[in-house]
Amino acid sequence: MARVVDLHVMRSRPSLRVPVRGRSGRTSPPGARSPADTGSASGAGSASDTGSASGAYRRVLGTPVVTRTLVALLCTRLATPVLSLALILATAGKFGSYAVAGLVGAVHGASQALAGGLSGRVAGRYRPDRVLTGYLLAHALAYVVLLTLLWSPGPAPAAVAVGAGLLGATAPPFSAVVRSAWPRLVDAESLHAVYALDNLTNEMMFVAGPLLVTVAERWMTAELAIAVAGAALVTGGTALLLTPRPARETLLRPPQEPPSGTAVSRWKALAGPFSHRPTAVLLAVAGLATATYGALRLGVVADAGATGHEDRSGLLLVALSVGAVAGALWFGRRPRASRRRLLVRLCLAGAVTCLAAAWSPGLGALAALLALFGFVEGSRGSLEQVLVADHAPAALRTESFAWLNSMLWLGYAVGTAVAGPFVGATGGAAAFVLAAVVSAVAAAGALLLPRDRDPDGTA
Incomplete structure (x- = not known):
C-alpha cells in the first residue's frame, strides 16, 4: 500500500460537517465531498458534535455507507470465532482426540495468518471488488469441501487438516480492504471514531461467537455451526460487494497507478509494507x-x-x-x-x-x-x-x-x-x-x- 497520500493530506481532507451544495444552494470549498459521495443523507453534523464525547460517533453512524459497512463486517467477523471453536468440537467428536482437533485448528489458524498478507497484497494491487469476489467464491467452496469431509463416514485426519488449511488460505481480506478505505469514507476528524467502531465489532464477535456456539450446541451439531458461520460470512461479504453506488466506488476503489517513471526495486515489491x-x-x-x-x-x-x-x-x-x-x-x-x-x-x-x-x-x-x-x-x-x-x-x-x-x-x-x-x-x-x-x-x-x-x- 509508493506513497501517494500521507498524514498531512488526510488531515487536510474536508470534514463531513462542512456544508455542501444541495437543494438549499449552499456551497462547499473545492474538494469537499457531497453526501452522495459518502452515502450520507445529511452530510452534516451539528457544530456542537465536535466537542461532545459522542459527537464523533454520531457523525460516523449518521453516514449510511459506514453503518451498512459495519453491519456487513459484523457478519463476516462472526465466522472466525464461531468456526475456531466449532471446528475443534467437530473434529474432536469425529476422531475422539483433542490432539487431532488441536492440530486441525492450528493448521486453519496458521494458514489464515500466513495467507492473509498475500490476499491483502493481491487486493491492494488489483481490483478489490474482483479479488474479493474470487476469494469469496473459493472460500465458499472450501467450506463445502470441509463440511463434506466432516460429514463423510471415514475421513482421514490429514484430509480434514488439509480442508481446514484450504479454508484458512482462501479467507477473503474484507477487513483489510474496508480498513484501508475508511480514510476515504470519513473525514480526518472522525477517523479515530470509525476505527474504534471497527475494532469494537471485532471484540464483540470474539465475545459473542463462542457463546453462540455453546448455546447452539443444544439444538445443532458442531458441523452445522460451521455451516452457519460460512453462511454468515457469505452474507456479509455479498452485502459489502453490493454496496450501492457511488459509495461502492469509494469503498472498493481500484489501486492508483504509480507515477510514470517511478521505479520500484525488486526488494520493495517483494517485501511490501x-x-x-x-x-x-x-x-x-x-x-x-x-x-x-x-x-x-x-x-x-x-x-x-x-x-x-x-x-x-x-x-x-x-x-x-x-x-x-x-x-x-x-x-x-x-x-x-x-x-x-x-x-x-x-x-x-x-x-x-x-x-x-x-x-x-x-x-x-x-x-x-x-x-x-x-x-x-x-x-x-x-x-x-x-x-x-x-x-x-x-x-x-x-x-x-x-x-x-x-x-x-x-x-x-x-x-x-x-x-x-x-x-x-x-x-x-x-x-x-x-x-x-x-x-x-x-x-x-x-x-x-x-x-x-x-x-x-x-x-
Whole structure:
C-alpha cells in the first residue's frame, strides 16, 4: 500500500460537517465531498458534535455507507470465532482426540495468518471488488469441501487438516480492504471514531461467537455451526460487494497507478509494507503486544486451575473482553494529540498490569486487573489501525492492514506457545511476568516510530 497520500493530506481532507451544495444552494470549498459521495443523507453534523464525547460517533453512524459497512463486517467477523471453536468440537467428536482437533485448528489458524498478507497484497494491487469476489467464491467452496469431509463416514485426519488449511488460505481480506478505505469514507476528524467502531465489532464477535456456539450446541451439531458461520460470512461479504453506488466506488476503489517513471526495486515489491520502516515497526509492535495477550490468557487459565476453579476461567476472560470493548469506545470519543506517545503508554500500562496480575491476591482482584488490561488492549487495537492508516503508503495500505491481522494471529500463537513451559500446577504467575516483559519490549519498539507531526508539519 509508493506513497501517494500521507498524514498531512488526510488531515487536510474536508470534514463531513462542512456544508455542501444541495437543494438549499449552499456551497462547499473545492474538494469537499457531497453526501452522495459518502452515502450520507445529511452530510452534516451539528457544530456542537465536535466537542461532545459522542459527537464523533454520531457523525460516523449518521453516514449510511459506514453503518451498512459495519453491519456487513459484523457478519463476516462472526465466522472466525464461531468456526475456531466449532471446528475443534467437530473434529474432536469425529476422531475422539483433542490432539487431532488441536492440530486441525492450528493448521486453519496458521494458514489464515500466513495467507492473509498475500490476499491483502493481491487486493491492494488489483481490483478489490474482483479479488474479493474470487476469494469469496473459493472460500465458499472450501467450506463445502470441509463440511463434506466432516460429514463423510471415514475421513482421514490429514484430509480434514488439509480442508481446514484450504479454508484458512482462501479467507477473503474484507477487513483489510474496508480498513484501508475508511480514510476515504470519513473525514480526518472522525477517523479515530470509525476505527474504534471497527475494532469494537471485532471484540464483540470474539465475545459473542463462542457463546453462540455453546448455546447452539443444544439444538445443532458442531458441523452445522460451521455451516452457519460460512453462511454468515457469505452474507456479509455479498452485502459489502453490493454496496450501492457511488459509495461502492469509494469503498472498493481500484489501486492508483504509480507515477510514470517511478521505479520500484525488486526488494520493495517483494517485501511490501515491510520495506517501509514505520509500517514494519508498527507491525512488529502489534505482534509483540498480541504475544502479551496470548501469554496472559494462558496464565489466566492456569491461575484458575491452580485455585481449583477451572470453570471460572471463562468468566475471567469475559472480564478481559468487557474491558476491551470499553477501551475501544473510550479511544473513539475524541482524537488523540500524540498517537506515538499514547501507543508507548498503553504498552507500558499493559506491562504494569501484567506484573500486578502475577501477584494478584485472588481471582476477584485478577478479574479487575484483566478488565483493566482489556481496556488497554481495546484502546491499543483501535490506535494501531489509525497508525497504519497514518503511516502506511497509500499503495501499500490494504496489504499493511492484512499483515496487521496476520501479525496479531502470529503474535497470539507465539505468545501462547512460549508461555506454555512457564505455567504449571502452581498457577500462571510466571506467564504474567513473561507477558509484562514482552509488553515492555513492545513499548521500546513503539519509540522507533516517527514522531507525530502537527498540521503545519512541525514535529
